[in-house]
Amino acid sequence: MASPPKMSGSGAAYTRAARWSALAALLDTEIATTRAVEHRIFLLDRLATVSHDRLKDPARATAAYQKILSLSPANLGALRSLARLLAEQERWRELIDVNLREVDLTTDRHQIAALLYRSGELLEEQLS
Numbered sequence: 001m002a003s004p005p006k007m008s009g010s011g012a013a014y015t016r017a018a019r020w021s022a023l024a025a026l027l028d029t030e031i032a033t034t035r036a037v038e039h040r041i042f043l044l045d046r047l048a049t050v051s052h053d054r055l056k057d058p059a060r061a062t063a064a065y066q067k068i069l070s071l072s073p074a075n076l077g078a079l080r081s082l083a084r085l086l087a088e089q090e091r092w093r094e095l096i097d098v099n100l101r102e103v104d105l106t107t108d109r110h111q112i113a114a115l116l117y118r119s120g121e122l123l124e125e126q127l128s
Contacts, residue, residue, distance in 0.1 A: 024055060027050065037071050037072070044064045044067050047061075048065050065085065073101075083095060
């Protein structure tokens, strides 16, 4: 298995210095100029993490995970992270859509049942 791509020297320096806004801006630039899909996914995942955990910007993190899914629709990690963010933001309809996307990608019967049950709960409790 190939090792994950490394951040640029500036990215590592911003991380050490806890310059999160500067790191997010650098990641945006690198994402825009990177052609390799796997590297773009790595950078988008890093941007989502920094945006959510350090900048407290769930909308930016959500957008990053959505971009990952546009590049890699079967990326369960991004799908599950997006589901957590949508739940935090109480974006129930979108969360149900994400749950149903995961149902289509999952083969575990128990996981499918849990996702469908949770979606039903959201329909009943939040959207009725």
